[in-house]
Amino acid sequence: MSLVFTLASRNLFQDRLRFVASLMGIVFSVVLVMVQMDLYFGFSGMITTMIDHTSTDLWIVSSGTKYFEDLSLLPSTMRGRLLAIEGVSEATPGVVGFSAWGPLGAMTSVIVVGIDVTAHGLSPWNVVEGTAQSLSVPGTVAIDRVYSDQLDVSGAGANAQIRGQPVSVGAVTDGIRSFAMTPYVFSDLDDARTYIGLPPSFTSHFLVQLKPKADIERTRRNILSTISGIQALTSDQFAEQSRSFWLFRTGAGAALVAGALLAVIVGTVIIAQTLYSSTKDHLYEFARLRAMGASDSYIYQVIICQALLNAVVGFSIAALIGFAVVHFTAKSALQVVISPGLVIELFVLTIVMCIVSAITAIFRVVRVDPAIVLTR
């Protein structure tokens, strides 16, 4: 084995304080990028969680609707017109809207999701207490356990109020989080209209199921040409539209990406500074290497090896911290999720960051005159 690794590692570990500073730079940078990216992907998931868990061929929403919780309304009578269109098998109405949970004076905003319990489409998932079918009983709702404290309920069987109406918790789910941190409350469609204050003549969306062998794109075009003022979107299109609105049009996603970018820059500068100062401290040794005939590539290998060691050790610590963050946020409303793909991408990013950081040190060494060893 070449002495490159030995020389690089000993140079690195010789000055422990500088090594720790370098590691702190990497850990700070990687953890920040990790959290920012996790939040980005976590938010992306939360924004579309309802859409992702709905089984439908097409979403019919008003032309102004940008995301699932948007309060634009459609007339309930549209259902008959939809069913009359060739290829449409079923059109299930659904309502979504904000309401107030709890007694007067201690109210909490909630997003009420009204579903047709008897229809195929959207229904509470990951039910850990009670059953989703219990929503067919008037005045029964489903909440997520993440929001138990916020809603001040202990679990299934608990009683509360929505907009002054008494409700009973019939089902408790696990992991249905809202991007806006406002709890989702599932209820039957008619109850939901009451909680939101919506007359029966209005609905938020229709979930359209197609007949077997019906062409989805042709049916979509038929719907749009028949009914004006609406959007007919596949789940993927609606999810993308929701993500695009929240992450980019509101600037929330851009802020997360900018934060991650800033973390990369700060980390790169810190590593570059520590590598440069380490190289400067060992300048006579590098000059000695050049004097004994070491090629440029040999010297680059030493510096890049130092950078890579920084990357591996720093990333390992950052990953441990990242996994700890994942563990501690698993039961919180703002869950941080790290996928294996993201771990690999972050490792590659760390390697690239450290190698880029080595460039200044390499430039310094390239300029070193081997003859300086004769002057000291």
Place this chain on the structure above:
Amino acid sequence: MSEPVIEAANVSKSYGSGPARVQALRDLDLTLDGGELTVLMGPSGSGKTTLLSILGCMLAPTGGTVRVCGTSTSGARPAELTKIRRQHVDFVFQSYHLFSTLTVAENVLLALDVRGERGPKAMAKVEEILASVGLTSKMRSFPRQLSGGEQQRVAIARAVVAKPSAILADEPTAALDSANGRATMTILSAIAKERGSAVLVVTHDPRLFEFADRIVRIEDGLLTREEFSDPLVNPMHGASVVPARSPALLEYNSQS
């Protein structure tokens, strides 16, 4: 007659330009032959270090030519000069320039590593050369754990382990006491004789003359005198083959 290891012809070197121009070397001729230890003497500022840098391919002359083992360094790019150094030349320095983070064995091994020599064969060479300078027991020590004399012997082992054609030593005894200085010169002299390397020692110390086959004096960038050592004075002079562990070195080792 064999070709000189290093041959400098009409070499000149100047630094700066205009009124600030300094002429460090002036039309200087010098040859270094294999198996010969040459001592280069001169006062401070006489051009010794500049000459050493040019002969060691670390500095390009502004005039004249330098040939190392038949290869001209004229017009060579830095990478080509590095290659010539790697193939033919190594150095011993006054302040040793050992790598503080590497052990004695690793310091010596480094000279082979940069030349692409690795593995058990390289390690065997390291062990052999460290044995020849009496440092077998210190192989795993770090430079800070060694005396000045021991550090210089490590530096010499590192310089010679790759069997370069020329070894250029810059004041190798200046930081050493008399006994260690003599031991160092004994080793360098033995290397010249045993391995056939051309050894050039830059020094201020006239006590080292007895080890020289040839003494060259430099002043104001000019070679002013060249004299050959008296075989009666130099105990190493005239020996065609010197054992790997020469009597002088063995004597030194037994004392230390």
